[in-house]
Amino acid sequence: MLPSVDINVDEATGIWETDGLPMLYIPRHFMVNVHKEVESALGLSRYRDVLYQAGAKSAYYWCRKQAETYDISGFPVFEHYLERLTARGWGQFKLERVAEDLGSAEIAVQNSIYALESPSGADHATCYMFEGFFAGGLQYLFDEQGRKPFKVECREVQCEAMGFECCRFEITRVQGANT
Numbered sequence: 001m002l003p004s005v006d007i008n009v010d011e012a013t014g015i016w017e018t019d020g021l022p023m024l025y026i027p028r029h030f031m032v033n034v035h036k037e038v039e040s041a042l043g044l045s046r047y048r049d050v051l052y053q054a055g056a057k058s059a060y061y062w063c064r065k066q067a068e069t070y071d072i073s074g075f076p077v078f079e080h081y082l083e084r085l086t087a088r089g090w091g092q093f094k095l096e097r098v099a100e101d102l103g104s105a106e107i108a109v110q111n112s113i114y115a116l117e118s119p120s121g122a123d124h125a126t127c128y129m130f131e132g133f134f135a136g137g138l139q140y141l142f143d144e145q146g147r148k149p150f151k152v153e154c155r156e157v158q159c160e161a162m163g164f165e166c167c168r169f170e171i172t173r174v175q176g177a178n179t
Contacts, residue, residue, distance in 0.1 A: 004087045019084065020069045021062065028089070032117040035129065048128050055132025056139065063140035073144060075100060081137045082107070089113070091127075091167075103142065103152050103173030107134055108166045115160035115167060125159035127167045134171055 007025075008017045016023045039047045059081065066084075067077045075098070082093040091112035098105040107130075109115075114126040135154040142150040151174040158164040 005084065018088075019066060021065060023088075028113050029117065032113060035114065044124065048131075051129045052132035052135070055129060056136030057132075059133045059136030060140045060143075063137050067140075067144070075141060077144075078137045078141050081133075085133070090130075091115075100141075103138070103150055103171070105134070105138065105171040107169045107171070109169070110160065110166045112160060112167050118161035120161070121163055122159065122161035124162070125156040125167070126161040127159055128156050130154075130167075130169060131156055134169055138171055 005018045007023070009015070010017065016025060041047075042050065063077050063081055066080055067073055070080070072080060079095065082095055085091070086093045092110045094108045094110075096106045096108050109127060109130065112127040112130070114129065118126045131154040135152050138152050138154075142148075142152070152171050153174055154169055154171045156167060157170050158166075158168045160167050
């Protein structure tokens with residue numbers, strides 16, 4: 001099977017690009033090893049927070065750029081984001097439930113790079129990097145719809161590395177945020 005995303009390489013600079021955005025092609029073990037080392041250095045709680053903020057900003061930016069590139073809007077932008085995460089090898093992402101009006105969703109991930117590279121029976125969820133991804137992607141959707149100050153948050157509630165069938169993420173509206 002070949003990748004389902006086009007990869008364009010600029011002959012002059014060597015920069016890889018997909019969907020109009022610069023990309024890197026790196027070994028999975030490198031990404032996971034960096035993840036584990038930074039978690040160890042900063043501590044799980046602090047690192048999780050840093051990743052959440054960075055992931056949310058990046059997902060928001062990515063969704064905005066994809067909406068412009070493909071002239072799409074609304075929920076299809078978020079669905080496209082999940083499809084692209086799957087196509088780029090992060091895992092297999094499936095939107096299992098969504099209630100746009102309430103700002104909630106549930107996403108299942110199988111074969112996450114972090115779960116696959118973790119020992120069986122891990123003592124904590126290892127795929128928390130995706131929490132910010134999902135929150136930022138949905139936040140873009142709500143902001144695009146003019147639903148400020150509608151805010152969402154995401155948490156990994158089960159992880160394949162801990163023995164569950166899949167990783168599961170719940171996205172909920174932040175209490176007190178208006179529609």
